[in-house]
Amino acid sequence: TLSNSLKDAMKKLAGKTVIDRAAVDELVRDLQRALLSSDVNVKLVMELSKQIKARSLDENLPKGINAREHVLRIVYQELVNLVGKEAEFSLKPQKILMAGLQGSGKTTTTGKLCRYFQRKGLKVGAIGADNFRPGAYAQLETLCKKINVPSYGDPKEKDAVKIVKDGLAALKDVDVVIVDTAGRHALEDDLIDEITEVNAYLKPDHRWLVIDAALGQAARDQAKRFHEAIGIDGVIVTKMDGTAKGGGAMSAVAETQSGIVFIGNGETIDDLERFDPNGFISRLLG
Amino acid sequence: FVLSEKDIEESLFELQMVLLESDVAYPVAEAITEHMKKELVGTHRKLRESADDVVTDALRHAIEKVLGEGFDLVSYIKNHEKPVKILFTGVNGTGKTTSVAKIAHYLQSQGLSVVVGAGDTFRAGAIEQIRVHCERLGIKLIAHQEGADPSAVLYDTVEYAKAHKTDVVLADSAGRFHNRVNLMNQLEKIKRVMKPDLVFYVDEAVAGNDAVIRAEEFEKTVSTDGVILTKVDMDPKGGAAISIAYTIGKPLVFLGVGQGYDDMKPFTPSLIIDEIFG
Ligand SMILES: Nc1nc2c(ncn2[C@@H]2O[C@H](COP(=O)(O)OP(=O)(O)OP(=O)(O)O)[C@@H](O)[C@H]2O)c(=O)[nH]1
Numbered sequence A: 001t002l003s004n005s006l007k008d009a010m011k012k013l014a015g016k017t018v019i020d021r022a023a024v025d026e027l028v029r030d031l032q033r034a035l036l037s038s039d040v041n042v043k044l045v046m047e048l049s050k051q052i053k054a055r056s057l058d059e060n061l062p063k064g065i066n067a068r069e070h071v072l073r074i075v076y077q078e079l080v081n082l083v084g085k086e087a088e089f090s091l092k093p094q095k096i097l098m099a100g101l102q103g104s105g106k107t108t109t110t111g112k113l114c115r116y117f118q119r120k121g122l123k124v125g126a127i128g129a130d131n132f133r134p135g136a137y138a139q140l141e142t143l144c145k146k147i148n149v150p151s152y153g154d155p156k157e158k159d160a161v162k163i164v165k166d167g168l169a170a171l172k173d174v175d176v177v178i179v180d181t182a183g184r185h186a187l188e189d190d191l192i193d194e195i196t197e198v199n200a201y202l203k204p205d206h207r208w209l210v211i212d213a214a215l216g217q218a219a220r221d222q223a224k225r226f227h228e229a230i231g232i233d234g235v236i237v238t239k240m241d242g243t244a245k246g247g248g249a250m251s252a253v254a255e256t257q258s259g260i261v262f263i264g265n266g267e268t269i270d271d272l273e274r275f276d277p278n279g280f281i282s283r284l285l286g
Numbered sequence B: 001f002v003l004s005e006k007d008i009e010e011s012l013f014e015l016q017m018v019l020l021e022s023d024v025a026y027p028v029a030e031a032i033t034e035h036m037k038k039e040l041v042g043t044h045r046k047l048r049e050s051a052d053d054v055v056t057d058a059l060r061h062a063i064e065k066v067l068g069e070g071f072d073l074v075s076y077i078k079n080h081e082k083p084v085k086i087l088f089t090g091v092n093g094t095g096k097t098t099s100v101a102k103i104a105h106y107l108q109s110q111g112l113s114v115v116v117g118a119g120d121t122f123r124a125g126a127i128e129q130i131r132v133h134c135e136r137l138g139i140k141l142i143a144h145q146e147g148a149d150p151s152a153v154l155y156d157t158v159e160y161a162k163a164h165k166t167d168v169v170l171a172d173s174a175g176r177f178h179n180r181v182n183l184m185n186q187l188e189k190i191k192r193v194m195k196p197d198l199v200f201y202v203d204e205a206v207a208g209n210d211a212v213i214r215a216e217e218f219e220k221t222v223s224t225d226g227v228i229l230t231k232v233d234m235d236p237k238g239g240a241a242i243s244i245a246y247t248i249g250k251p252l253v254f255l256g257v258g259q260g261y262d263d264m265k266p267f268t269p270s271l272i273i274d275e276i277f278g
């Protein structure tokens, strides 16, 4: 398996006090395989490889640690640099806008976030501003009703901004308002315009990009377009209970210069947890 | 000119990059390039051809072979005892329900009668979603209440089709992950009870390396007959088509190219190849 070949390459460096170029080259090749198989962006993998090679060979071996530990530390540092940044948010009254590709898990995650804030003692409500998908509001309403959280939606209303406007009025007594939106992608100009308008009207405290853990190389361009349109300040990676490694999330974080706020790891309303960089990185490496 | 490994090494590396950046899964891109190296080393190239041309041409042909010729669903149905029963399956959010609606619409437009079975009795809003689609399209839907046994719903759908001499049964099912033993067992039970003629596996063009893992697992559990690749409009290079076709060797039946009822194209290899090779 990949993690075994990476471990073997690491073993070759073990016990050495001088880092030889061949061993580093072999390690970086195995690392590339692991990262590419985990959906990390091709160009990003190449940049990381250069960085890791250069640092491994140029940096002086710190006293008391061997070559293997030194290179391993560099690999971890470089990866933590990419995903380690904390996406800040606080437990105060706020408005959160959910955005992302079709089927990424926005509606389900909106329900999970309602549960999260409710457990923290806040009054929370959800607005179903998905004016397109059949049964979208029925889905959100069902999730919210299960946990006794108010929701607003209007399946007959085609104007997403109007749904938000009416929703804010209907939910004026809650502290945290979470707005679910229809799925959309970078090539749908009219839908990108729509979420730009919703964002401008709502003026949310946070704009979170919901991405599927299995999203491949498309992650970079998609995250970029969403970021240009509404200024994403956090990423939620869903479906991490599957077998996907979430490498696309690295691109999403890099393009939005933000961090991973939450991880979705199941279909039930409680399957939401705060992001743990170390767990994420070891899963990424195979 | 006899091609040596040295001649084509750089071109092969470039092309492996093209595949990876088109979102072909890493092990598949590697396997295809390795296979091509074996095929090409020792062969002859014409004076006017560059190593690059030879390699690009060979890759194009290799991909064509992997992708296959598609699957003529309408002919299959017309030549088969009715009702033809088709079960749709796949992981969460890939576009199964929407694909069922689009294909129902497509088959109806080809003069066939269709009944849809609301086999997702689990997810919030699932029955409402397929109900709205079927109402809009004027398609008969068989559904029970949320929480009902999916096998029972789909059994009833087949019984309805037999009683009404309907041509096709399209059975939707809940999204499920391949690493959930209880859900994969439930899928096996659905298949035993419903006895579909065809099992269509639905995945999305934007899925990366996991597309290989999950296609393998679903193939092992329910042995699929065809693949529907959705959201190709999101990721026109559609590398996942190559990853999946390579991994399970089953035909691609349709490509989903949008959210409208007409956004479902019967698969032809050029749809993917022209996007990758430009
Ligand atoms: N196993 C698992 N399934 C999830 C997770 N998050 C969402 N899902 C499932 O993924 C599917 C899609 O979720 P939705 O919430 O409908 O996705 P969406 O982004 O709102 O979809 P659109 O509104 O159509 O764009 C559903 O079957 C969810 O139950 C997760 O963390 N784990």
Ligand SMILES: Nc1nc2c(ncn2[C@@H]2O[C@H](COP(=O)(O)OP(=O)(O)OP(=O)(O)O)[C@@H](O)[C@H]2O)c(=O)[nH]1
Pocket (backbone or CB within 6 Å): A102, A103, A133, A183, A185, B091, B092, B093, B094, B095, B096, B097, B098, B099, B120, B123, B126, B173, B174, B175, B176, B230, B231, B232, B233, B234, B255, B256, B257, B258, B259, B263
């Ligand atoms: N752009 C685009 N979106 C699509 C396509 N096919 C489906 N979708 C969208 O993807 C989202 C999910 O589709 P569903 O049909 O609910 O997916 P599903 O597999 O049934 O989801 P679960 O039942 O929750 O597992 C919806 O917003 C669809 O409109 C496609 O070809 N292109």
Ligand SMILES: [Mg+2]
Pocket (backbone or CB within 6 Å): A106, A107, A108, A130, A133, A136, A181, A182, A183
């Ligand atoms: Mg939704």
Ligand SMILES: [Mg+2]
Pocket (backbone or CB within 6 Å): B096, B097, B098, B120, B126, B173, B174, B175
């Ligand atoms: Mg569905």
